[in-house]
Amino acid sequence: MSPARPLFVGDPAPWFIQRCTTPFGTYSFDMAAGRHIVLFFFASSADPAVAAALETVMRNRAIMDGTNCHFFGISTDPADEARLHETLPGIRFFRDDDRKVTDLYGLSPGDVPRWFIIDPMLRVSATWTDGPGVAQRMMDLLCRLPPVTTRPPGIPVPALMLPDVFEPEFCQRLIAYYAAQETRQSGVFTERQPGQSLSVTDLGFKRRRDCTLADRTLVGQVQARIIRRVAPEIRKVFQFNATQMERLILACYDSSDRGCFGAHRDNTVAAAAHRRFAVSINLNDDFEGGELSFPEFGGPGFRPPAGGALIFSCGLLHAVAPVTRGRRFACLPFIYDDAAAALKKANRAAAARTEIA
Numbered sequence: 001m002s003p004a005r006p007l008f009v010g011d012p013a014p015w016f017i018q019r020c021t022t023p024f025g026t027y028s029f030d031m032a033a034g035r036h037i038v039l040f041f042f043a044s045s046a047d048p049a050v051a052a053a054l055e056t057v058m059r060n061r062a063i064m065d066g067t068n069c070h071f072f073g074i075s076t077d078p079a080d081e082a083r084l085h086e087t088l089p090g091i092r093f094f095r096d097d098d099r100k101v102t103d104l105y106g107l108s109p110g111d112v113p114r115w116f117i118i119d120p121m122l123r124v125s126a127t128w129t130d131g132p133g134v135a136q137r138m139m140d141l142l143c144r145l146p147p148v149t150t151r152p153p154g155i156p157v158p159a160l161m162l163p164d165v166f167e168p169e170f171c172q173r174l175i176a177y178y179a180a181q182e183t184r185q186s187g188v189f190t191e192r193q194p195g196q197s198l199s200v201t202d203l204g205f206k207r208r209r210d211c212t213l214a215d216r217t218l219v220g221q222v223q224a225r226i227i228r229r230v231a232p233e234i235r236k237v238f239q240f241n242a243t244q245m246e247r248l249i250l251a252c253y254d255s256s257d258r259g260c261f262g263a264h265r266d267n268t269v270a271a272a273a274h275r276r277f278a279v280s281i282n283l284n285d286d287f288e289g290g291e292l293s294f295p296e297f298g299g300p301g302f303r304p305p306a307g308g309a310l311i312f313s314c315g316l317l318h319a320v321a322p323v324t325r326g327r328r329f330a331c332l333p334f335i336y337d338d339a340a341a342a343l344k345k346a347n348r349a350a351a352a353r354t355e356i357a
């Protein structure tokens with residue numbers, strides 16, 4: 001976390017995990033990217049000015065649809081726990097009794113109530129001290145912002161699209177291999193305690209079945225193609241010396257259960273912090289849906305041709321749209337370098353130590 005300092009327009013909005021009105025009790029702010037976000041910091045909703053501002057938000061609640069725009073109130077009053085609840089979509093409250101978030105945003109008690117508008121890349125785009133009429137001005141401003149579903153002209157997504165990484169026959173061999181394997185429901189990483197990552201099933205968020213590529217010959221053939229065709233492009237475009245790869249799995253998103261993967265980043269828990277680039281190689285093209293999109297940048301999703309790869313930083317928020325016809329098969333390794341390999345080793349050792357303790 002960055003040290004507390006006043007935030008200005010153009011600054012990155014600091015990321016945090018804090019207690020929240022969600023059913024699981026916390027919320028990781030980095031997951032809110034890809035929408036216009038309103039942060040309203042206040043000491044207590046018992047303050048009549050704050051109550052009036054929150055009423056204005058509720059009167060305009062149609063704006064906060066959760067997809068294009070999300071509102072977060074941040075209260076430091078423990079008594080607000082009983083008063084303020086989430087109303088989905090798009091309205092949540094952080095329980096900031098310990099002032100973690102308020103301090104992180106550089107706000108002292110005299111600085112609140114205060115508003116921030118945060119853009120889909122989680123950068124500050126406006127900030128105002130509260131006062132008469134300010135809440136309504138915030139709502140009016142939100143109405144004028146462009147919808148996040150259209151990528152503004154000239155905004156590139158920093159991803160690399162490489163056709164012909166796997167030949168058609170090799171794709172077919174991998175699909176045949178998948179068909180012959182026991183597959184498992186693919187999990188999502190979570191951390192109940194810092195440093196202790198575990199994989200859980202969450203079918204509302206991710207519906208995909210995976211198998212590990214265990215055949216030594218096939219593993220070697222996948223690695224050879226990535227070393228020969230992907231690593232040099234990563235070196236050229238991102239000046240990154242890819243020397244390691246992991247998670248040699250084959251995955252299938254099936255239209256029978258609208259296979260998909262919600263918006264996530266690939267490096268936010270300790271067990272995955274060393275991952276630097278995600279490589280998504282489609283093995284077939286006879287399906288509909290299944291596009292990869294990058295909510296921080298907006299716009300339509302991407303679909304590599306069969307045998308083609310989409311390569312992107314593990315730090316970017318990305319999602320896989322539901323497959324609506326047929327099945328999408330993909331090979332999904334992660335790439336990193338020697339320094340990241342040392343980090344992986346250190347994080348594993350630290351996790352093992354806390355497990356024993």
Ligand SMILES: O=C(O)CCC(=O)C(=O)O
Nearest residue numbers: 261266280292320330332
């Ligand atoms: O299916 C894909 O192309 C991407 C999968 C993904 O994001 C992941 O496994 O972390």
Ligand SMILES: [Fe+2]
Nearest residue numbers: 265266278318
């Ligand atoms: Fe991912």
